[in-house]
Amino acid sequence: MTNIQSLIYFLPELILVVFVLVIILVDVFHSGRGRNRCIWLLSLAALIFTGLFLLIQNIPTESIFFGALAVDPYSQFFKWIFLLATAVIYIVSPSSRELEGQPKHEYYLFMLIVVFGMFLMASALDLIIVYLSIEIVSIGSFILAGFLKQDRFSNESSLKYVIYGALSSGVMLYGLSLLFGIAGSTNIFEIQAALANIPARAQVVLLGALLLILTGFGYKITMVPYHFWTPDVYQGAPTTITAYLSVAPKAAGFALALRVLGIVFGVNPDLNLTDWLPIEGLQFGTVMAVFSAATMTVGNVIAVQQSSVKRLLAYSSIAHAGYMLMAVTILNSQAFSAIMFYLAVYLFMNLGAFLVAIYIHNHYGYDEIDDWKGLGFQVPVVSVAMGVFLFGLTGLPPTAGFVGKVYLFSVLIEARQFWWLIILGVLNSVISLYYYMRILKAMFLEGEPTGKTISDHSPLTATILVLVLPVLLFGIYWSPLISFVRSSLEFFTQGFQP
Amino acid sequence: MISDYLAVIFVFILAAGFAGLLLVLTHLVGPRIKDKIKLSPYESGVDPVAPTHTRLNIRYFIVALVFIVFDIEIVFLYPWAVVFRDFIAQSPFILYEMLFFLVVLLFGYVYVWRKGVFEWE
Numbered sequence: 123m124t125n126i127q128s129l130i131y132f133l134p135e136l137i138l139v140v141f142v143l144v145i146i147l148v149d150v151f152h153s154g155r156g157r158n159r160c161i162w163l164l165s166l167a168a169l170i171f172t173g174l175f176l177l178i179q180n181i182p183t184e185s186i187f188f189g190a191l192a193v194d195p196y197s198q199f200f201k202w203i204f205l206l207a208t209a210v211i212y213i214v215s216p217s218s219r220e221l222e223g224q225p226k227h228e229y230y231l232f233m234l235i236v237v238f239g240m241f242l243m244a245s246a247l248d249l250i251i252v253y254l255s256i257e258i259v260s261i262g263s264f265i266l267a268g269f270l271k272q273d274r275f276s277n278e279s280s281l282k283y284v285i286y287g288a289l290s291s292g293v294m295l296y297g298l299s300l301l302f303g304i305a306g307s308t309n310i311f312e313i314q315a316a317l318a319n320i321p322a323r324a325q326v327v328l329l330g331a332l333l334l335i336l337t338g339f340g341y342k343i344t345m346v347p348y349h350f351w352t353p354d355v356y357q358g359a360p361t362t363i364t365a366y367l368s369v370a371p372k373a374a375g376f377a378l379a380l381r382v383l384g385i386v387f388g389v390n391p392d393l394n395l396t397d398w399l400p401i402e403g404l405q406f407g408t409v410m411a412v413f414s415a416a417t418m419t420v421g422n423v424i425a426v427q428q429s430s431v432k433r434l435l436a437y438s439s440i441a442h443a444g445y446m447l448m449a450v451t452i453l454n455s456q457a458f459s460a461i462m463f464y465l466a467v468y469l470f471m472n473l474g475a476f477l478v479a480i481y482i483h484n485h486y487g488y489d490e491i492d493d494w495k496g497l498g499f500q501v502p503v504v505s506v507a508m509g510v511f512l513f514g515l516t517g518l519p520p521t522a523g524f525v526g527k528v529y530l531f532s533v534l535i536e537a538r539q540f541w542w543l544i545i546l547g548v549l550n551s552v553i554s555l556y557y558y559m560r561i562l563k564a565m566f567l568e569g570e571p572t573g574k575t576i577s578d579h580s581p582l583t584a585t586i587l588v589l590v591l592p593v594l595l596f597g598i599y600w601s602p603l604i605s606f607v608r609s610s611l612e613f614f615t616q617g618f619q620p
Numbered sequence: 621m622i623s624d625y626l627a628v629i630f631v632f633i634l635a636a637g638f639a640g641l642l643l644v645l646t647h648l649v650g651p652r653i654k655d656k657i658k659l660s661p662y663e664s665g666v667d668p669v670a671p672t673h674t675r676l677n678i679r680y681f682i683v684a685l686v687f688i689v690f691d692i693e694i695v696f697l698y699p700w701a702v703v704f705r706d707f708i709a710q711s712p713f714i715l716y717e718m719l720f721f722l723v724v725l726l727f728g729y730v731y732v733w734r735k736g737v738f739e740w741e
Contacts, residue, residue, distance in 0.1 A: 126713055143727045150734035 128186030131193045134175045134201070138238045141168035142231060149227045158226050162216060165230040169209050169237070176201055183613040189309050190248040192381075197245035199462060199610035200377040203469055204240045207370040208233055210473055210585055211362050217582040219484040220270070220360050229269055233366070236262035240374035249298045249308040252382060253291070256338060259371050260287045267359040267367070279358025286341065286351040294338025300331035301386070310385045317386070317399070325402045332387060332406065336413075339383075342375030344443045346417040353424075356436035361483060364432060365476030368439040373465045376446065380458055384614070388453050395454045395614070407451040411543050414451060418444025419546065422553040430489050431479050434557060435472070438515060441554060442468055448547055449533045451540055455611055460529040462607045467522035467596055471514035474589040478508040481582055491561055496569020501576050504583065505565050507590045512558040514593045517551050522596035527551070529604075682737055689728050696721065 129136070145164050152160060176198065183194040211233065215221060221229070239258030246252045264287065268280025302308055304324050305316035317328070340348035356364045384390075387399050387406065398406040421441030428434040446464055449457035481504055482488055482497065498505040514523035534544050577583075596603050661668045700718055707714040732738070 125717075126711075139724075143724065146727050146731050150731055 123184060123186050123188070125187055128191075131179070131182070131184070131186045132191070134172045134179065135238060135241050137171050137175060138168060138234055138241070141165070141171070142234050142238070145227070145231050145234070149231065158216075161227040161230050162212065165234055166209070166212050168234055169205055169212065172237075173202075173205050176205070185247055189311070190246075190251050191242065192245045192247050194245070194613055195610040196381070196614050197241075197377070199607065200244035200373060201241055203373050203466060204237055204244070204370050207366060207373075207469055207473060208237050210477075210589070211366045214477060214480065214582045214585050215362050217484070217580040218360070218362050218480055220480070221362065224270065229266065232262045232265050236266070236371070240370060243374040244377040246378060246381070247310055249302060249310070249313075252378060253295060253298060255378070256291060256294075256342065259342075259374060260291065263287075263363075263367060263371060266363045267355050269360055269363065273358070275358035276360065277358075279355040282351050283355045286348075290337050290341035290348060293334050294341075297331045297334025297337070300327055300334065304328055304331065310382055313386050329401045329404065332401070335382070339375060339379040340413070343372055343379060343447075344417075344440045345413055345447060346420045346440065346444070349417070349420070349440050349443075352440055353433050353436045356439070357430060357432050361432065361476060361480045364436070365473050365480070368435070368476065369469050369472055372439070372443065373469070376461060376465060380450070380461065381614075383450070384453060384458065395458070398453050407453065407539070410447060411451045411540050414444050414447035415543055415546050416444075417441070417447055418550045420444075422550045422557075426553065426557045428557070429491055431482075431491055431494070431561065432489060434491070434561070435475055435479065438554065438557070439472060441550065442472070442515070444550070445527065445530055445547060448543060449530050451543065452533050452537045454533075454537070455614065456536065457533045458611055458614070459604065459607045460526075460533050462610065463529050463600075463604055464526040466603060466607070467514070467526045467593070470589050470592045470596075471511050471521070471523055474511040474586060474593065475508065475515060477582060477586045477589065478504055478511065481586065484582070485576055485578075491564050494561065494564045496565070496571065498566035499569070499571035500574060503577070504586060507586050508565065509562055510590050510593055512562055514597070516555050516558050518555075520594065520597040522593050522600065525597055525600045679740075682732075686732055686737060689725055689732070693722070693725055 123131075141164060145161055145168075148157070148161055148164065179193075181193065181195050181198055183192075185192050212230065215226065215229070236259050239255050239262060242251060242255035243259060246255050260283075264280055264284045267283050268276050270276035301313060304320055304327055305313040307313055307316060320328070336345075337348060339345075341351075344352045356368065359367065384395055387401075388395050389397050389399055398410075400406075418441045421437050421439075421444055425434050425437035425441065428437060442464075446461050449460045451457075479489075481501070482494065485501070486493070486497075488494060510521060514521035517523045517527040531544060531547060534540050697718070700714070704714060
């Protein structure tokens with residue numbers, strides 16, 4: 123589709139851009155007292171308008187801007203995830219004590235820019251857009267992670283994030299250039315067509331390109347061994363931003379990785395993904411199985427030793443990336459739907475757990491698990507909500523986390539491959555049970571009931587309670603969500619007309 | 621198959637030979653003045669031996685960032701101007717496209733201006 127025709131399909135992104143520009147103007151010309159509030163409202167309005175346009179937009183499954191971006195149900199699914207996660211963070215940010223007294227206009231502004239970048243990530247069909255979108259998201263996240271200027275940990279997290287980000291995107295760029303060198307095109311469908319008849323001696327280069335590209339993707343989805351930035355960044359960043367980074371850019375990373383890997387390196391006869399392309403006789407699924415096993419084991423084993431709640435949740439988010447990578451070993455459409463389903467429920471569980479951490483920090487200033495003793499008696503409702511989120515993250519019924527994990531495991535079981543990975547996955551879930559329950563043990567079984575309970579009616583409490591609903595609901599009645607996921611995948615492998 | 625790469629090897633030899641030749645020539649023909657400055661390693665005119673824990677003024681970075689605003693503008697405007705005449709005949713879209721781009725950059729300009737980046741003292 124040509125550029126002019128494409129614009130109408132690009133409206134949600136354009137709305138984001140226009141709002142970003144307006145917010146910049148408001149930021150520099152409005153010096154009165156209500157500036158934070160005004161910008162907060164504008165940013166929320168940007169999300170709502172974008173959501174409205176996503177709703178009324180008919181989804182044509184077409185590529186726009188001469189094959190650079192896709193407009194399809196797949197990208198639409200992820201755009202909803204991004205909007206939802208961002209909206210939750212917007213709603214709770216004014217009640218975060220950590221951010222109190224900080225000028226928050228740039229905070230909201232950069233989150234909008236990150237949303238724009240993630241929209242591009244979910245719909246990228248061209249290697250250049252792949253790189254650009256990752257950079258838009260990363261640069262926004264660097265600034266957000268270092269948002270607490272006076273806090274040394276926040277500065278440290280931002281700097282570490284920048285260095286790791288620059289290195290991994292450099293390595294990825296090298297991989298992309300190799301891929302372009304082999305295939306002679308930057309469009310992923312054209313690359314896929316070109317890869318069908320490359321000479322045998324180029325296979326090694328292809329393998330190298332794939333491994334290099336995985337560095338960039340692995341960095342975004344916190345895959346071991348590209349995870350080293352995660353704990354420090356998650357600990358140092360403001361908790362609202364940590365919650366955001368652990369959900370939205372990770373989902374965007376998966377959206378991008380699944381699309382690029384699935385189309386370029388997947389076998390899809392009859393427009394139906396089946397497995398990885400064999401390269402030099404190597405089934406790449408085995409390599410991914412090793413990555414997945416390493417990711418979940420490292421995440422879980424190190425999480426056991428953590429004393430800070432934020433660091434624990436950081437390692438647990440690495441472990442969850444490992445569970446999701448388990449399905450990538452097969453790379454068929456069932457695996458895709460399992461990952462998308464898991465990302466959707468992970469959004470609610472993980473955001474919820476982080477919001478409870480923000481809540482406790484607001485009222486008590488605690489970050490260590492040992493300080494959380496007896497909180498179950500003081501803030502009963504929020505503590506029970508935390509219980510639901512942690513049960514969900516462990517994958518216990520009747521929460522949505524259980525259903526999500528069943529789908530992930532069933533991908534491997536139905537493919538009758540990688541039995542060792544299934545066993546390892548189950549063992550890892552048991553390990554995760556230990557450290558999640560350690561938090562709950564501190565909250566409910568240790569400490570004394572003081573008789574003093576806290577209750578407030580801030581938007582934060584309301585959001586925590588609202589997030590409990592989907593975790594429980596999708597644990598009992600998940601068919602609407604899984605059918606939404608499956609319908610989002612319908613036209614996934616269909617070649618787009620450039 | 622190896623013959624495919626003969627040309628590459630030839631270029632390597634040529635490059636190494638040319639560089640080597642220049643080194644030898646300067647060594648043989650060039651004048652030799654040995655003073656302190658001449659013998660010190662070249663580091664863009666900066667004293668090579670100095671404390672490394674110095675602070676750089678933040679303005680260096682700000683100037684670099686503001687420079688990008690104008691630099692990108694020129695980089696993008698130049699090829700646009702080259703093809704402008706051919707495209708404007710078909711539709712005025714090329715004009716609006718560039719106007720949009722310039723307006724977006726203008727927002728960046730207004731932002732740095734209002735934030736006081738151009739006030740030096």
